[in-house]
Every structure is written in structure tokens, then in C-alpha cells.
Amino acid sequence: MKRWKIAIVGAGHMAQEHARAIHSLTEVDIAGVCSRTRSRAEALAQTYSVPVFNSIEEMYDATRADAVVVAVNELSMPEVCGECFRFPWVCLLEKPAGVDLAAAERILDNSRRTGSRAYVALNRRSYAATRQALAELAADDSPRLISILDQEDQEAARGAGQPEEVVRNWMYANSIHLIDYFSFMARGDVVSVEHGIPWSPDSPGFVVATIRFSSGDVGVYQVAWNAPGPWSVSVTNRSLRLEMRPIEKLAVQRRGERRLTDVAPESIDSEYKPGLRYQAEQLVEALKGHAPNLASLEEATRSMALCARIYGLGSRD
Structure with missing residues (x-):
């Protein structure tokens, strides 16, 4: 071997x-x-x-x-x-x-x-909960509503010793984890980004944006800056609702049911920093010449571009 x-x-x-x-x-x-x-x-x-x-x-x-x-x-x-x-x-x-x-x-x-x-x-992307969610979604090709709640704290980042340039761009450093979910859970190309509450760099507060995709999928992004709040991802289609809150844990509510049912987590994400063991395995798959379940640099850059559009920060275009 x-x-x-x-x-x-x-x-x-x-x-x-x-x-x-x-x-x-x-x-x-x-x-x-x-x-x-x-x-x-x-x-x-x-x-x-x-x-x-x-x-x-x-x-x-x-x-x-x-x-x-x-x-x-x-x-x-x-x-x-x-x-x-x-x-x-x-x-x-x-x-x-x-x-x-x-x-x-x-x-x-x-x-x-x-x-x-x-x-x-x-x-x-490599969390067991994320992979379980994608498996659930694969059975239904109806339109998806993807809702993301984010919370960010520039003062905490600054207090942790992050350089000021990183603090100013904290949405790329940290929010990207959540914004990336739109890139692989929604299908098709981004058609539009509508700003309900735009980003204000001089007085960070709430940001709300709606992202529409060519497939008919819709994403809603909400974030509270320098205020309390959870990280969560939920996806709804005609047959089920998925909720990841916290992101490491998946719960499912199927049509006709009134409650969310927890999906048993994989132990691997408690034994290692969540997602990293699976990422390591996928890196080996790439070395073997197989298509790895990893974000390519091109895909990651598209998520950065979506982040820029959500925050009105411009792009190469």
C-alpha cells in the first residue's frame, strides 16, 4: 500500500x-x-x-x-x-x-x-451534519428556501489579537463559513442579491440580504454584528425542513410532522475538530486521483464573491 x-x-x-x-x-x-x-x-x-x-x-x-x-x-x-x-x-x-x-x-x-x-x-462543508443534510435533500428536487442566521463580533476579534485589516474584513474571515452554505446547498447561479438591511461599516449592526438563484432556490441571510445571536442553517423544500442549530447537529421535520427529530451525529466530529478528519480523508482521495468532496479554490472564491455582494463590498466585475 x-x-x-x-x-x-x-x-x-x-x-x-x-x-x-x-x-x-x-x-x-x-x-x-x-x-x-x-x-x-x-x-x-x-x-x-x-x-x-x-x-x-x-x-x-x-x-x-x-x-x-x-x-x-x-x-x-x-x-x-x-x-x-x-x-x-x-x-x-x-x-x-x-x-x-x-x-x-x-x-x-x-x-x-x-x-x-x-x-x-x-x-x-465536511461536518457530518452537513453531509447528512445534503443526503436528505437529494431525494427531493423541489425549490429550496435556505435561511442562515449569523452572529459576528469585531470587538471580540480585536480583543483576541486579530490584526486590524482582518477585523475590518471579518465577514471574509468568519461569516464565510455560513455564506458558503448558499454555494453548495442552493442550486444554479446567483441571479440577484437584494439588500433588506445593508452593511454599514461605520456602525455595524444588522445585515439582511435575499439571494435568488437560477434554479428557483432562495437564500435569506441575516446577521447581528456586535450583538448576541446563534449560528444556524435551515433548509425547507416541499417534503421536509432541515435545521442545523448548532451547525454540528442536524434535525429533520418531515411534511405532516409537527416537531423536529434529531439525527444521530457521527462520533468522528467529537473525536477531532469537526470536519477535519473527513477533510483529511478527502485530501487522500484527491491524491489517489478521485474527485474529492472538498471546496476547490474556484468554488471558495465564488463564495468570497457572494460574501462581497451580500456586504456590498464589490467584486472583480
Whole structure:
């Protein structure tokens, strides 16, 4: 059996979580670690008895790794991705792929120029609850109403030490998890985005938007900024209503029923950071030449573009 080698760029919390999920796969070896913070890189590498490298080029030359997981901060993504795209490994980029849409589009352009195979670790797509919801929806092709409740707190992000540029673009850094649900739960192309309550960067509060798709599906996005609220996703069609609140848990209400019924969760999302073990498995599927259930860089950039439209931040168009 071939053993796949996966390298890691970055050594912070998300790099550690990815490493733990990758290490659990029987046919995978962690090839090495590269990070600008040497002490963190050494600590992570010691956990898995792998070498530390001073540069991405050095790590690839020494390991010839099959894939690389890039888990660095948003502001570093363009430069680090540029380095990684020089080599013929499969890239899994931690979300978001850039601090804003313009940065994501530059990264996408770079990947196209170099012919790189790149995916983005939008891990809510890989939640067991999300996959269970999609399986339920597959049985009915009637129009869908997708309702998303979001809550964001720039002050909390600032207090956690996030750079000011990241705080200003917090919808790309964090709301993208929820906005991405429109991209794969709704069918067809985005026809229009109507703003019920527009984004006000000078006084963040409520934002409400309606997204219409060419399939007839409709999305409703509501967010409370710097105020309390849940994260939730619900989808309704003619035969059922699905609710994920919290996102890690699915409940179903079928036509004719009065109550939601919980769907038994998979244990894997309690053993690892939710979604990451499944993502690691799908990365191996990509290495085997199969179509992985991962967000391509193109798909992730479309979600960034939808985020920009919802918040009236403009796009490449």
C-alpha cells in the first residue's frame, strides 16, 4: 500500500488540528513542518517526530511530499500560496483564501498560472451534519428556501489579537463559513442579491440580504454584528425542513410532522475538530486521483464573491 506524504505550513492552532487529523490516517505520514515561528514549528514537529524546515522550497526538495496543508494567517496567504504553487503537490489551504475578495482572486489567478491543484478547508462543508443534510435533500428536487442566521463580533476579534485589516474584513474571515452554505446547498447561479438591511461599516449592526438563484432556490441571510445571536442553517423544500442549530447537529421535520427529530451525529466530529478528519480523508482521495468532496479554490472564491455582494463590498466585475 502506498504511503502518502503530507507536509504542513504553519504551526498554530489550526495547523495542530490538521496534523492530528492527518496523523490518524493509516496510509499517511506527516512529512515535515515549516513555519515562520521556529519554536512553534519545533513543538509541532516533535509531537509527530518529523523534521522542521526553514523554507517551503527546502521542505519540498527534502520530502517530495504529495500534498501540503497551508494553515497560516489571512494576511500571509498570498505570499505563502505563491511559494507553495511552485511545486507539484496538492494544496489544501485553510480558510479564508485571502483577507478579502481581491486577495482571493490573486491567489486563484496564481494557481491557474502555475496549474496548481488547490482546495480550501471550509470545514463546515465536511461536518457530518452537513453531509447528512445534503443526503436528505437529494431525494427531493423541489425549490429550496435556505435561511442562515449569523452572529459576528469585531470587538471580540480585536480583543483576541486579530490584526486590524482582518477585523475590518471579518465577514471574509468568519461569516464565510455560513455564506458558503448558499454555494453548495442552493442550486444554479446567483441571479440577484437584494439588500433588506445593508452593511454599514461605520456602525455595524444588522445585515439582511435575499439571494435568488437560477434554479428557483432562495437564500435569506441575516446577521447581528456586535450583538448576541446563534449560528444556524435551515433548509425547507416541499417534503421536509432541515435545521442545523448548532451547525454540528442536524434535525429533520418531515411534511405532516409537527416537531423536529434529531439525527444521530457521527462520533468522528467529537473525536477531532469537526470536519477535519473527513477533510483529511478527502485530501487522500484527491491524491489517489478521485474527485474529492472538498471546496476547490474556484468554488471558495465564488463564495468570497457572494460574501462581497451580500456586504456590498464589490467584486472583480
